[in-house]
Amino acid sequence: MYLKTTRRLMAAALAGAMALQSGAAFAQEKTLKVLLFGMPSTIGLQALAGDFEKETGIKADIEIIGQDVFENRITLSFAGRTGDIDVVHTPAIQVQRWVEAGWINPITDQVDALEDKDDFLKGPLEAYAVEGDTYALPFFAEVGLLAYRKDILEAKGQQPPKTWDEMLSVAAAINTPETAAIALRAAPGQGFNMFVFPALMWAYGGKFFADYPSDLTPAINSPENLKALQVYIELLTKYGPQGVGRFNFPEIVAAVQGGQVAMTVDGTSITSQLVDKEKSPVADNIELALPPSGPAGRFPPIAVHGLAVPSDAKDPEASFKFIQWATSKETMAKIALNQAYPDFTRASVASIPEVVEKYSGIQPNFLDLRVEALNEARGDYRPLISTWPEIGAALGENINGALNGLVTPEAALEKADQEVSDIIDSQ
Amino acid sequence: MASASASAQLERAYKRMLIPTFLAVGIFAIVPLVGMIGLSFTxxxxxRGFRGEVGFQNFVRLWTDGRFMESIYVMCALSFIGVAVQIVMGTLVAVGLEKIVPRWRLARGFFVIPFAVPAIVTALVWLSxxxxxxxxxxxxxxxxxxxxxxxxxTQTGAIAAIVIADTWTTYPFVMLLILAALQGISTDLDEAAAMDGATRIRAFFYITLPLLVPALTMVALFRFIETLKHFPLxxxxxxxxxxxxxxxxxxxxYVQTFQSSNVGYGSAIAMFLFFFAGVISLYIAKRNARLADA
Structure with missing residues (x-):
């Protein structure tokens, strides 16, 4: 009995030692650790990792984690200087903060040396310029569009709303107990309600700061922003589904797909799920259009994501090779064909016949709409400053509080103004 | 002689058994704790890194920070309501199971299932x-x-939602401990009470419940400290x-540390929480010891 146990233990120890050894051998090969967060395009990229190894002989270990935990994971890695990441998913709204902290390295020279640099869409590429240096290459540029149920609008004799004011009257006309007129992101967060709310803010002539970027005195507490907030609240409380005050994008997708909501304004990664015939029972009745405008113009929500090289990456050149491959025309085209990925960042991909064919299947003018909205979108839709994550959180929480009736819109904006001022002052 | 050396050997063996846990606690609890205490004074x-020593400033700031005060109110609401609901539910189920035990032994397994569900899964299920x-x-x-x-x-509704989800997943813990305590109470007492003409309900309130107080206090303490750490829900x-x-x-x-990057201030909040939980634990542990002596 005793002998048997000892033998088993020894066998286990041996197996463990072997596992360790093979682990060591594995690490000796060139392996890049790539950390991304989950979206159709990154999942598509992960599936192509083998191609990268075939082309370059470098193995890419692509790890995909949830967007909600991504920032904490990154912060711990970077602040702890663990050096365990070679290529990092970099949302444009984080780049200023990460550069200030010294977490990512410039790749200006390599990017300038790219023969096809001009193929990158200008806005998304410029989102990664900080004080004359380039810090990432964009692989994803998502822009907000209006998605609406054309059957419902037609039945009520309504045209798709061109402005937020029209949105109010259309919503009033089509709202029923079975199908609420509209849902917008409401959950507090710089990437949640603060992805959509600035579209109203800008449209009504509001802004974040007195004179961004030279004068960062908060201008949150303005009549224009108040008007925007009032419209946002009226839309959702009067014509939104029950419980919309806690809605984030998953709830919106489910509600539109389930026929409980008729209209939304959201990014292409969300609206493309609504028109996806395999997943969405209402896909045939969904039509996409440019997002509503306001007295000051149209300001489609925009989110840009890129790939950057952490400053403690072991082999920065290999890291850039990966980024170059991942953002190449060929790779983007493959992902565009395999996944719901109309958010590519190279102009040339939009003229590949297979890609055009696939996305015109959604709606004949889908890719054109996207380009038009991207051209109208402003790069500083959400301010490109290092304190934005904190400011966005403060704004998002106050706006959500007002939406749910915890405070008046006036009080919410006043408090938000004060909090933004405190954040800027503590710099 | 032989027996003395044997017992010394045994003692050495016992000490060795403590080593892994000692190391684990040392490395994964004491080291971060010391680090946190250090950071809370910076x-x-x-x-932006360090800009200078701040001494007790972070702790002074706590008392003028409206959001911190509000957070304590929310924490207390979650803890007091949560623990009360969980104790009542857990005890009810435990008493029910104890009385029907011989026939329904398997039922216990059924009632314990939610305890095995991870917090995030629980939260996602309740969210839908x-x-x-x-x-x-x-x-x-x-x-x-x-x-x-x-x-x-609504605030009230959202707090209720967290309490409901928390209760669903943790009442089995209360139930199991109360069940164990119930089995330690002699059935003679119930029978004697019945002979004296006490109703079952009177017997429960005047005999069983007082005997359960030490166990209930312990469970409440455990649950209270757990609820102070609410996060995933x-x-x-x-x-x-x-x-x-x-x-x-x-x-x-968490918001201060990760969202606002204020690690120093975030650590001070965590320190407060640590001492708050510590003081309550000590108080209840002492009270419990008195009860046990009496």
């Missing part, structure tokens, strides 16, 4: 139940034209909202 910021457009509960009542109000869009279910009305202290420490 202004360490994730992006509490989302009116997704919830089967709402769909069911809608058949009869009844509209269940949205629970996650808030993170997934309410996102700290509506507004920021369910940002309990532990969640607020």
């Amino acid at each position: 202004d360490y910021h994730l992006i 139940l509490f989302t009116p457009t997704l919830s089967p509960i709402n769909a069911f009542f809608a058949i009869f034209g009844i509209q269940i109000p949205a629970i996650l869009t 808030i993170f997934v279910l309410t996102n700290g909202g509506p507004g920021r009305s369910t940002q309990a202290t532990n969640y607020y420490a």
Whole structure:
């Protein structure tokens, strides 16, 4: 009995030692650790990792984690200087903060040396310029569009709303107990309600700061922003589904797909799920259009994501090779064909016949709409400053509080103004 | 002689058994704790690093920070209501199971299932139940034209939602400990009470319940400290909202540390929480010891 146990233990120890050894051998090969967060395009990229190894002989270990935990994971890695990441998913709204902290390295020279640099869409590429240096290459540029149920609008004799004011009257006309007129992101967060709310803010002539970027005195507490907030609240409380005050994008997708909501304004990664015939029972009745405008113009929500090289990456050149491959025309085209990925960042991909064919299947003018909205979108839709994550959180929480009736819109904006001022002052 | 050396050997063996845990606690609890205490006296910021010593400033700031005060209110609401509900439910189920035990032994396993479900999964399940457009509960009542109000869009409702989800997953813990305590109470007492003409309910309140007090106190202490650490349920279910009305202290420490990058101040909040939990533990442990002596 005793002998048997000892033998088993020894066998286990041996197996463990072997596992360790093979682990060591594995690490000796060139392996890049790539950390991304989950979206159709990154999942598509992960599936192509083998191609990268075939082309370059470098193995890419692509790890995909949830967007909600991504920032904490990154912060711990970077602040702890663990050096365990070679290529990092970099949302444009984080780049200023990460550069200030010294977490990512410039790749200006390599990017300038790219023969096809001009193929990158200008806005998304410029989102990664900080004080004359380039810090990432964009692989994803998502822009907000209006998605609406054309059957419902037609039945009520309504045209798709061109402005937020029209949105109010259309919503009033089509709202029923079975199908609420509209849902917008409401959950507090710089990437949640603060992805959509600035579209109203800008449209009504509001802004974040007195004179961004030279004068960062908060201008949150303005009549224009108040008007925007009032419209946002009226839309959702009067014509939104029950419980919309806690809605984030998953709830919106489910509600539109389930026929409980008729209209939304959201990014292409969300609206493309609504028109996806395999997943969405209402896909045939969904039509996409440019997002509503306001007295000051149209300001489609925009989110840009890129790939950057952490400053403690072991082999920065290999890291850039990966980024170059991942953002190449060929790779983007493959992902565009395999996944719901109309958010590519190279102009040339939009003229590949297979890609055009696939996305015109959604709606004949889908890719054109996207380009038009991207051209109208402003790069500083959400301010490109290092304190934005904190400011966005403060704004998002106050706006959500007002939406749910915890405070008046006036009080919410006043408090938000004060909090933004405190954040800027503590710099 | 032989027996003395044997017992020394045994003692050495016992000591060796403690080594792994000693190391684990030392490395994964004491080291971070010391680090946190150190950081709480600095202004360490994730992006900007250290800018200077601040001494007790972080702790002074706590008492003038409205969000911190609000977070304590939320934390206390979650803890007191949560523990009370869980104790009542756990005890009810335990007493029920104890009385029908011989026939329904398997039923215990059934009642313990929620305890095995991870917090995030629990939160996601309850999030869909509490989302009116997704919830089967709402769909069911809608058949009869009844509209269940949205629970996650008011502060009271959101706190109730967290308590419900928390109770669902932790009442089995209360139940198991109370069940163990019940089995230690002699059935002679119940029988004697019955012979003296006491009703079952009177017997429960005057005999069983007083004998359960030490166990109930222990369970309440465990649960209370656990509820001070609420995080996953808030993170997934309410996102700290509506507004920021369910940002309990532990969640607020996270907000300060990770969202606002204020590691120094976030550590000070965590320190407060640590000592708060420590003081309550000591108080209840002492009280418990007195009860046990009496």
